[in-house]
Amino acid sequence: MDDSGLLCCEVNVEWLNKQGILNRKLSSKKASLRILRGNTQQIFIEISVEKVAPVKLSFSKDTQVHNKFMKDGKSSIRFPSENATVFISNAPPEKLRGFLKTIFIKMTNGKALPKVSTTLRNQVLLHKPSQYEDISPVTDGEIIKAVRKANGKSTDTTPSPLAGRKRKIERSSTDKAPAAKKLYSELPLQEHTLDDEQMNILNACLSGQNIFFTGSAGTGKSFLLKKIIGALPPDVTVATASTGVAACHIGGITLHQFAGIGGGDARIERCIELASKPPIVTIWRKCKHLIIDEISMVDGTYFQKIEEVARKIRKNDKPFGGIQLILCGDFFQLPPVAKQVPGEKKFSGSRFCFQTEAWNTCRLITFELQNVHRQTDKRFISILNRIRLGKVDEDVTNTLKETAKQNIEGDGILATRLCSHTKDADIINETKLKALEGQSKIFEAEDLIPGTTKQLDNQTPVPGRLELKIGAQVMLLKNVNVSAGLVNGARGVVKDFRNGLPLVQFKNKKEYLAQREQWIVKTAGGASLTRKQIPLKLAWAFSIHKSQGLTLDCVEMSLGRVFEAGQAYVALSRAQSLEGLRVHDFKSSQVWANPEVISFYKTLDQMRIIPLGVNRNATNKVNIKSRPVKKSFKKLMMEKPIVTIQ
Numbered sequence: 245m246d247d248s249g250l251l252c253c254e255v256n257v258e259w260l261n262k263q264g265i266l267n268r269k270l271s272s273k274k275a276s277l278r279i280l281r282g283n284t285q286q287i288f289i290e291i292s293v294e295k296v297a298p299v300k301l302s303f304s305k306d307t308q309v310h311n312k313f314m315k316d317g318k319s320s321i322r323f324p325s326e327n328a329t330v331f332i333s334n335a336p337p338e339k340l341r342g343f344l345k346t347i348f349i350k351m352t353n354g355k356a357l358p359k360v361s362t363t364l365r366n367q368v369l370l371h372k373p374s375q376y377e378d379i380s381p382v383t384d385g386e387i388i389k390a391v392r393k394a395n396g397k398s399t400d401t402t403p404s405p406l407a408g409r410k411r412k413i414e415r416s417s418t419d420k421a422p423a424a425k426k427l428y429s430e431l432p433l434q435e436h437t438l439d440d441e442q443m444n445i446l447n448a449c450l451s452g453q454n455i456f457f458t459g460s461a462g463t464g465k466s467f468l469l470k471k472i473i474g475a476l477p478p479d480v481t482v483a484t485a486s487t488g489v490a491a492c493h494i495g496g497i498t499l500h501q502f503a504g505i506g507g508g509d510a511r512i513e514r515c516i517e518l519a520s521k522p523p524i525v526t527i528w529r530k531c532k533h534l535i536i537d538e539i540s541m542v543d544g545t546y547f548q549k550i551e552e553v554a555r556k557i558r559k560n561d562k563p564f565g566g567i568q569l570i571l572c573g574d575f576f577q578l579p580p581v582a583k584q585v586p587g588e589k590k591f592s593g594s595r596f597c598f599q600t601e602a603w604n605t606c607r608l609i610t611f612e613l614q615n616v617h618r619q620t621d622k623r624f625i626s627i628l629n630r631i632r633l634g635k636v637d638e639d640v641t642n643t644l645k646e647t648a649k650q651n652i653e654g655d656g657i658l659a660t661r662l663c664s665h666t667k668d669a670d671i672i673n674e675t676k677l678k679a680l681e682g683q684s685k686i687f688e689a690e691d692l693i694p695g696t697t698k699q700l701d702n703q704t705p706v707p708g709r710l711e712l713k714i715g716a717q718v719m720l721l722k723n724v725n726v727s728a729g730l731v732n733g734a735r736g737v738v739k740d741f742r743n744g745l746p747l748v749q750f751k752n753k754k755e756y757l758a759q760r761e762q763w764i765v766k767t768a769g770g771a772s773l774t775r776k777q778i779p780l781k782l783a784w785a786f787s788i789h790k791s792q793g794l795t796l797d798c799v800e801m802s803l804g805r806v807f808e809a810g811q812a813y814v815a816l817s818r819a820q821s822l823e824g825l826r827v828h829d830f831k832s833s834q835v836w837a838n839p840e841v842i843s844f845y846k847t848l849d850q851m852r853i854i855p856l857g858v859n860r861n862a863t864n865k866v867n868i869k870s871r872p873v874k875k876s877f878k879k880l881m882m883e884k885p886i887v888t889i890q
């Protein structure tokens with residue numbers, strides 16, 4: 245049964261007397277709230293806490309619901325007729341959202357709609373023979389639709405009566421329940437829903453076990469991670485990622501910021517000392533669920549160190565001091581940035597997290613997502629899956645070579661070039677902007693707290709200083725209108741400046757007068773830093789490293805200078821379709837997978853923990869190739885040569 249009428253959270257209820265003085269109080273860190281319907285159809289909220297009889301407060305037309313901090317798991321509901329206020333905190337944000345939506349629907353439905361007959365209601369909802377009935381967020385309109393569908397009558401063919409009624413509801417709900425109307429309009433837009441495999445992983449995460457989920461690029465790992473974050477209590481959940489941009493994508497902080505041990509290069513005793521300082525220590529102790537996105541880029545030695553720090557700081561011998569770990573990433577994508585210990589020539593420590601003892605002691609339950617959502621073309625998905633494993637056959641080579649001739653530009657929007665080196669991307673953007681005629685317009689970001697610019701530069705995708713001209717190639721950095729296709733990653737060109745703001749035309753021909761948008765990032769201490777800026781960035785070129793996690797609709801690349809295993813795969817898998825991709829001078833030697841990653845995924849497959857493609861697709865024919873690897877890696881690589889499976 246739908247449980248959106250049920251919420252587990254921290255609660256404070258305050259009753260005031262007529263003079264506004266606190267009369268009675270109820271507080272609990274572990275309360276459960278239910279929305280119920282009484283025999284007289286009256287809607288109640290029932291608050292149950294241990295050792296106290298449940299409290300019931302009844303909704304009326306003057307009930308006020310405050311949802312401004314819903315994303316942080318906080319809300320308050322005021323019942324003026326009973327002089328009481330319910331303060332909700334530490335509620336899983338997604339659950340809270342569903343709970344408040346149920347209240348909204350019941351508040352407006354009850355007043356604005358003609359009643360649906362009990363028979364109809366019982367056909368759809370479970371009837372409870374008790375004095376109170378659990379309620380669901382189903383509207384009367386939805387009940388009618390569901391019953392008609394069950395009876396084989398399509399509701400689509402009878403639009404007028406329902407549509408007319410819906411309009412009436414909207415009007416009358418504005419008249420009769422303004423608070424509820426406001427609440428509903430402020431609820432975030434529902435985007436896609438989780439598919440079955442994503443849902444399984446969400447449930448596994450909610451069961452409290454340590455989880456690692458992987459999957460090829462575009463299988464919705466980050467998308468799912470956001471839903472997982474939304475389903476966990478925010479006060480005890482820390483969402484992190486290995487890079488600032490990835491952290492911003494899931495509304496979290498970098499793992500380095502959270503852990504508070506700098507780069508982790510110091511000896512373990514010093515690392516523990518560093519993490520024992522406030523406010524870092526408080527967060528380490530409070531944390532019950534640690535989420536890490538883009539785990540492939542977390543250095544193994546660092547991962548091992550924070551595991552020990554966690555045990556010592558929390559004075560708990562369980563792995564990670566008893567914190568639940570939720571790890572997500574694809575080790576076939578970018579590896580950790582190579583680290584060289586000062587004074588030592590050798591690359592130091594474990595390269596990947598999965599090679600550490602800490603990884604083994606955590607006993608992670610592993611899943612692999614199989615459904616690719618970024619691309620829809622089955623042929624392109626199959627090509628990308630082969631590239632992920634370093635398998636480049638004739639079909640892959642020919643298909644990618646053919647893209648070199650494609651004209652993917654349209655309406656003045658040029659393809660974004662992905663570069664293997666960050667410097668190259670910066671130079672391209674600077675030179676192209678300079679070459680445009682016309683006046684530059686500079687947009688300086690408004691960083692609300694002085695001195696936070698560097699951190700915001702690192703943690704948000706949006707530049708502190710944005711220089712634009714008419715004709716500048718740009719990328720949108722926010723979902724400003726999902727249904728119009730104005731989404732994060734959409735490519736456009738600056739057509740004009742109106743009232744000092746850039747007018748951008750996108751690939752789908754939609755125009756958008758860019759307004760300042762807001763980015764809020766968290767500090768390790770839990771404070772919020774805010775940057776306001778035009779949600780655009782120059783897009784003639786990006787580095788492949790900066791493009792990790794992105795979805796791009798018009799992209800070109802030359803992979804001649806790639807230097808990491810998985811780098812070509814990351815670049816190619818940013819494209820949404822073969823039609824929106826152009827690869828120059830493609831050669832099979834530009835694609836290779838790390839042999840240690842291949843072995844790791846094979847062990848997972850052998851353990852039958854997850855179904856994987858490595859064993860099934862790889863043949864025994866293995867070509868050993870020498871790669872243009874980074875100097876600091878060379879010694880390591882001499883022992884274990886990089887291979888390409890063909």
Ligand SMILES: Nc1ncnc2c1ncn2[C@@H]1O[C@H](COP(=O)(O)OP(=O)(O)OP(=O)(O)O)[C@@H](O)[C@H]1O
Pocket residue numbers: 436437438439442459460461462463464465466467468574617618792793794795
């Ligand atoms: N269940 C879903 N239904 C529809 N679209 C989805 C679903 N899950 C993810 N998507 C969409 O698929 C695209 C890719 O998702 P996402 O960026 O989360 O993939 P990822 O696995 O993290 O990729 P990468 O490995 O490149 O970081 C996004 O546009 C996302 O909104």
Ligand SMILES: [Mg+2]
Pocket residue numbers: 465466467793
């Ligand atoms: Mg991702």
